[in-house]
Amino acid sequence: MATFFQQLVNGLTLGSIYALVALGYTMVYGIMELINFAHGDMVMVGALVTLSLTHVLAGLGVPLALALPLSLLGAMAVCMALGWLIERVAYRPLRRAPRLAPLITAIGLSMVIEQVAALLWGRGYLTFSLPVSRVWNLGGVVVTPIQTGVLGLSLLLMWGLLWLVRKTSLGRAMRATAQNPEVARLMGVDTDQVISMTFVLGSALAAVAGLMVVAYYGIGNYTMGFMLGLKAFTAAVLGGIGSLAGAMWGGLLLGVVEALGAGYIGDVTGGLFGSNYKDVFAFLVLIGVLIFHPQGLLGGRAGEKV
Amino acid sequence: MDEYPLLVAERIGKHFGGLRALQGVSLSLGEKTITGLIGPNGAGKTTFFNVLTGIYKPDEGTVHFAGAPLPSGKPHRVAERGIARTFQNIRLFSQMTVLENVMVGRHLRTRAGLLGALFKTAGTLREEQAIRDRAFQLLEFVGIAAHATRVAATLSYGDQRRLEIARALATDPRLLALDEPAAGMNAMERKRLGGLLEQIRNMGTAVLLIEHDVRWVMGLCDRITVLDHGERIAEGTPREVQTDLRVIEAYLGTSRSVTA
Numbered sequence: 280m281a282t283f284f285q286q287l288v289n290g291l292t293l294g295s296i297y298a299l300v301a302l303g304y305t306m307v308y309g310i311m312e313l314i315n316f317a318h319g320d321m322v323m324v325g326a327l328v329t330l331s332l333t334h335v336l337a338g339l340g341v342p343l344a345l346a347l348p349l350s351l352l353g354a355m356a357v358c359m360a361l362g363w364l365i366e367r368v369a370y371r372p373l374r375r376a377p378r379l380a381p382l383i384t385a386i387g388l389s390m391v392i393e394q395v396a397a398l399l400w401g402r403g404y405l406t407f408s409l410p411v412s413r414v415w416n417l418g419g420v421v422v423t424p425i426q427t428g429v430l431g432l433s434l435l436l437m438w439g440l441l442w443l444v445r446k447t448s449l450g451r452a453m454r455a456t457a458q459n460p461e462v463a464r465l466m467g468v469d470t471d472q473v474i475s476m477t478f479v480l481g482s483a484l485a486a487v488a489g490l491m492v493v494a495y496y497g498i499g500n501y502t503m504g505f506m507l508g509l510k511a512f513t514a515a516v517l518g519g520i521g522s523l524a525g526a527m528w529g530g531l532l533l534g535v536v537e538a539l540g541a542g543y544i545g546d547v548t549g550g551l552f553g554s555n556y557k558d559v560f561a562f563l564v565l566i567g568v569l570i571f572h573p574q575g576l577l578g579g580r581a582g583e584k585v
Numbered sequence: 586m587d588e589y590p591l592l593v594a595e596r597i598g599k600h601f602g603g604l605r606a607l608q609g610v611s612l613s614l615g616e617k618t619i620t621g622l623i624g625p626n627g628a629g630k631t632t633f634f635n636v637l638t639g640i641y642k643p644d645e646g647t648v649h650f651a652g653a654p655l656p657s658g659k660p661h662r663v664a665e666r667g668i669a670r671t672f673q674n675i676r677l678f679s680q681m682t683v684l685e686n687v688m689v690g691r692h693l694r695t696r697a698g699l700l701g702a703l704f705k706t707a708g709t710l711r712e713e714q715a716i717r718d719r720a721f722q723l724l725e726f727v728g729i730a731a732h733a734t735r736v737a738a739t740l741s742y743g744d745q746r747r748l749e750i751a752r753a754l755a756t757d758p759r760l761l762a763l764d765e766p767a768a769g770m771n772a773m774e775r776k777r778l779g780g781l782l783e784q785i786r787n788m789g790t791a792v793l794l795i796e797h798d799v800r801w802v803m804g805l806c807d808r809i810t811v812l813d814h815g816e817r818i819a820e821g822t823p824r825e826v827q828t829d830l831r832v833i834e835a836y837l838g839t840s841r842s843v844t845a
Binding site for chain 2: 469
């Protein structure tokens with residue numbers, strides 16, 4: 280039973296990161312029906328910028344408690360600027376193009392971002408270790424401060440985003456744009472600006488997710504956004520693409536499924552497959568959802584779409 | 586009656602491929618007036634609205650509003666300048682609540698940016714409350730405040746039309762353009778709508794409306810412009826237009842074919 284709860288904790292941690300990234304996919308899809316496949320790489324950019332800035336600040340003698348939040352803010356600023364730029368330069372000119380064009384553009388962008396990152400940071404693995412050795416042992420279930428930090432910050436950000444979308448003027452403008460962009464414009468909503476803001480918000484969340492990934496795994500690399508992006512996309516589809524709450528539940532659920540799968544696959548298959556097959560579960564879920572319930576868990580439900 | 590015209594559209598032309606939807610159409614209207622735009626189906630009325638609100642760029646002609654040219658092809662800038670509209674086929678944000686629909690209309694009169702929203706500054710919270718109060722006030726004005734928290738799609742047809750008017754009014758327009766606001770309404774509802782539009786005019790917002798019910802329009806409007814086949818065939822007071830031979834022909838066919 281300890282394995283179960285341990286994997287549940289691990290899965291929720293991982294899942295909350297997926298959820299943050301999935302929100303970026305689902306917001307952009309909700310508002311302009313575009314799958315922004317470069318979004319996963321935004322997480323990588325956020326991770327590597329945070330990592331580099333922390334090293335630089337630590338080298339200057341800034342204490343970690345200050346260096347880490349400063350680095351995160353720096354990474355968020357970089358990602359927000361990059362997200363804004365990508366929308367402006369790559370997607371906006373394709374607003375009226377057939378849907379395949381922006382999709383291919385997204386894949387191309389993903390490659391460009393990865394290769395530029397490889398030039399800047401090299402192709403090796405960069406390490407990142409936070410000096411937190413303390414762990415809590417709750418009846419055989421080990422919980423680390425990083426895990427609680429990841430989970431807590433994710434929940435806070437998700438709550439903040441829901442509040443923004445449901446209760447603010449910008450959020451209403453986003454929902455109006457998602458439901459009917461032409462009418463939104465006629466009612467005075469600058470939909471171009473709303474779309475820009477959507478990319479900026481999603482990119483900021485991706486930057487935070489980037490910090491979480493390097494803090495949790497302790498390493499970063501220019502390709503780290505690819506698999507993460509695919510899984511977050513799976514989470515968004517699982518929850519119902521376009522639905523904010525769906526992205527959150529989808530992310531958490533996918534993280535738990537993956538962790539439990541990885542925890543038990545060895546036992547179930549008599550050691551034939553190990554936990555290195557954990558990535559399989561996400562894609563089994565994706566295939567399953569697409570075949571049996573393509574609208575996802577919360578897809579198509581009124582009011583949630585952004 | 587008015588010192589200067591609020592809207593001056595001059596010789597507007599718009600064609601789609603070979604189809605001439607509008608040809609040399611001029612229309613001007615003053616503040617505190619209700620102007621009717623009538624004509625048979627396909628006369629170009631809705632096309633004219635789309636030019637006016639920036640959805641279409643006119644191929645010929647200019648539109649001046651409150652003394653300055655209107656930006657074409659940028660509907661949100663037109664809304665900012667003070668023209669708001671409703672639609673022939675109702676187009677609400679159907680999954681949002683009634684109140685939220687109206688609050689969207691306040692967006693362009695809102696200052697708060699992303700940072701203000703994120704940090705919940707006192708100014709942002711105050712502004713949000715002001716938006717809410719104003720939206721509620723407008724719902725009361727059009728008479729559907731009781732339904733404020735309902736999802737817009739669940740309203741009755743007539744109430745949805747009223748909601749569209751409230752949403753348009755939320756942008757603080759100087760000109761309210763209504764595309765067949767009375768469509769599908771019975772005589773009783775039409776009468777109430779007419780009263781509402783007169784109130785809007787008297788409060789200082791000009792009204793331009795497309796309508797098919799000629800008798801209703803004649804009783805309501807200060808001036809009327811008649812379009813047929815994309816051209817303006819008459820303009821004047823209801824009485825002048827009513828007796829215009831070209832108008833009678835457009836609606837009834839040529840006098841010869843009527844008598845024949």
